[in-house]
Amino acid sequence: MSMEDIQMLIKFLGGLGIFLYGMDRMGDGLQKSAGHKMQQLLGALTDNPVMGILLGTGVTAIILSSNATTIMVVGFVNAGILNLSQAVGIIMGANIGTTVTSWIVSMNEWGEMLKPEFFSPILVFSGALIRYLSRNGKAKQVGEILVGFGLLFVGLGFMSETIASYHSNEAFLSVFTFLGKNPLLGVAAGLFVTVLIQSSSVSVGVLQVLALNGMIGWQCAVFINLGQNIGSCAAALRSSTGANRTAKRAAVIHLLFNAIGAILFGTVMAVLFWLNPDLAVSPITSVGISIFHTAFNVINTILLFPFAGFLVKASGILIREDASASKCCKDSKDEMKRHLDSRILDTPSFAIESVTHEVVNMGYAALKNFDLAALVLLEDNKSDAIKVKKMEQMIDDYEKILTDYLIKISNQSLNEEQHLLVKNLFYTISDFERISDHCENLSELALEKSRRSIVFSEDADRELHEMFHSVRSSLEHSIKARASSDMSEVRAVVRSEELVDNLEEEFRERHITRLASQSCKPENGVIYLDTLNNLERISDHAHNIAGFVRDEV
Structure with a gap:
């Protein structure tokens, strides 16, 4: 040559x-x-x-x-x-x-x-x-x-x-x-x-x-x-x-x-x-x-x-069925890993859609943990406390898996809208993880309440039921907002958050009144106030999640 x-x-x-x-x-x-x-x-x-x-x-x-x-x-x-x-x-x-x-x-x-x-x-x-x-x-x-x-x-x-x-x-x-x-x-x-x-x-x-x-x-x-x-x-x-x-x-x-x-x-x-x-x-x-x-x-x-x-x-x-490899994986963590396939990363739009779907699933897992924590605290179901802890560990695993996948997506070539969405998804999974942490806190407060044989008054018990209901509404609407980017869901979260803030302030004042009238023991009040604080923080995180959706629309 x-x-x-x-x-x-x-x-x-x-x-x-x-x-x-x-x-x-x-x-x-x-x-x-x-x-x-x-x-x-x-x-x-x-x-x-x-x-x-x-x-x-x-x-x-x-x-x-x-x-x-x-x-x-x-x-x-x-x-x-x-x-x-x-x-x-x-x-x-x-x-x-x-x-x-x-x-x-x-x-x-x-x-x-x-x-x-x-x-x-x-x-x-x-x-x-x-x-x-x-x-x-x-x-x-x-x-x-x-x-x-x-x-x-x-x-x-x-x-x-x-x-x-x-x-x-x-x-x-x-x-x-x-x-x-x-x-x-x-x-x-x-x-x-x-x-x-x-x-x-x-x-x-x-x-x-x-x-x-x-x-x-x-x-x-x-x-x-x-x-x-x-x-x-x-x-x-x-x-x-x-x-x-x-x-x-x-x-x-x-x-x-x-x-x-x-x-x-x-x-x-x-x-x-x-x-x-x-x-x-x-x-x-x-x-x-x-x-x-x-x-x-x-x-x-x-x-x-x-x-x-x-x-x-x-x-x-x-391609015939392989009996040893065909067993469906029942572990939700492994299932999530399978859904977040690296082959999709070359097309970031679809990778973002896929990971958003899994972030929403993480949100529903956090909602399930919230319901379990409510049963432990409101219904005195101590056996569900173990489920709360296991769910919290699973949600921690979700956070690691989703964060790793989002890092891989962020290293792809993205436009400005996609950069914003990926950034917000990072924050969203962090908020869902913190919500689950507060659920574990609520479960531990319930166990402490049981160990100390604390019984809330009828008024306090009714207030906590109302607070749990309002916070759950805020959390559920925030998950739906993330799933659908629907502004009506975002507005529902804002309304629920305002209601939760007002209830938290009102119930604190009522509690102080009960303490002053000695109709409530001080040791009971610590559990009650900590419960209110954790619930209010869960609603704050739900409000954050809805806010990210509002910024994208």
Whole structure:
């Protein structure tokens, strides 16, 4: 290999790196811009496969990576957020969505003004200017998209210049001629390159660069592209390692879908090229690759959509039940860890939605602990004190798990709204943990009351029942506010908090009056006042949680 060849190889690899980085920046910017809408997409998940296809197409078009979408699907299935029926539709849609990148790459065949050398420097300059001069978060995201878009074409230009120098190289051309005459080798080459690069979008882009320079024919391009579609399954298969059986089946469904499609299309195209040899060797354009790539994924989806149930059953045959690993984990801590799957982190919008759901579950655990503490104190159920302590330990574990996951999310690329939400979730889990601490305090006060044979007066007992009821209302509304971001729930918390503050002040004054009239013993009063204080603090924490929601809306 000559020094010139080495320089060309370095230039090509540099162009490939810029192309990859540009696509990543562009997808990241698009994802940030669509952050809240991406979160709302989770609400669209139903058992309707058509909705799944639309969702998979939309998400992949936004993040510019079918790999990321299918890995995310494996994560959701592993976490129990998605079932296999929902996953099938999203996987089919992801294959359609990934064609967006090929159409972006083929833009430079649409006209002179769309050639990379003309507009990519303008995009990079204007995007960088917006990115670094603007103080507006949305504008910065637009700048990031423009920079990524421009860099994508800069990298494409580098690769195209390198390939162009080998336009008439006999050895180089003979390789593609050989692959064109051997369909199975063409498929194998496409599969190998895609697995190596770990991105079907990028490998299709490289194929389009070859087409831009008139170096490959239709037959060669078609079979390489079919291999690229099969190779796109590698990331999901690799990601499913260590996941549960159902998640592995989701990855296998992706492989079956693309492999069956490649066999069907490969057979049809082989017959077509046999009948029309001139078409087989005629040069293909970058747009031609985009058309075929899109046609393959759309038609394959239409053909296999009615057989989604068959794909699910076939995956069950290939991935059989493992008796030792199939036992459902009953430990809620382990269940939470399973739901907070690391595979989802690459799409922060969905990771935030998933962790928010688990924060709400932590809130309901704190509410359950509150009810247990009420039974211990108000009904003298001493046996429930042990349950309160166990629940408090479990909520402490929740706090550690959720905090670790939120730290991982905060290290991802987030927009301003997502940063605020993650910060508020940190504070929220801390408030729920403190609420559980106060529940344990209430349980311990109840045990102290029992040990000292303290009996509250009828008035004091009635006041505590009223106080517990009002505080519970405040806590329950705060959890609902966090779950739904509903301002009516936030206002309900504010009203409950005001009522609790007023009751606490009123009941303290009544207690002082009872002490003065000697209708209440001083030692009883200590337990009573400490109970009021803990209840008031629980309501304060509930008010904090509602306040975070109010700041986000």
